[in-house]
Amino acid sequence: MIKALLIITALGGGVQHTTEMPNMKSCLDARVTIMKQDPDAKVLCVPKEDDTLKIRNMFEIFMDLIDQMKEYEEIDRLNREEDCKRPFGALECEG
Numbered sequence: 001m002i003k004a005l006l007i008i009t010a011l012g013g014g015v016q017h018t019t020e021m022p023n024m025k026s027c028l029d030a031r032v033t034i035m036k037q038d039p040d041a042k043v044l045c046v047p048k049e050d051d052t053l054k055i056r057n058m059f060e061i062f063m064d065l066i067d068q069m070k071e072y073e074e075i076d077r078l079n080r081e082e083d084c085k086r087p088f089g090a091l092e093c094e095g
Contacts, residue, residue: 003050008034009042020048 005027008017021027027045034043084093 003048005046005048007044007046021045 003020003022005018005020008019019030021030024045024047031043031045034041086093
């Protein structure tokens with residue numbers, strides 16, 4: 001879910017206030033209420049992406065990278081075993 005950032009600037013006192021809102025609808029509702037109280041106030045609702053989604057996506061990419069590395073290691077191990085010259089009954093390759 002995309003959160004919203006409510007930014008309020010009242011020109012009279014030069015005060016700026018920022019509040020994180022749970023969603024865009026609640027931000028727009030709060031904006032209307034503030035505008036009724038002070039018509040000269042500048043009130044904006046700015047979309048804000050949830051940080052937990054960013055972190056989750058980063059870890060998913062990282063885990064995919066780890067999985068690919070494991071696959072490459074397994075392919076490399078299988079290729080080494082295919083190229084191995086091993087006398088019958090021996091556990092290790094020659095040379």
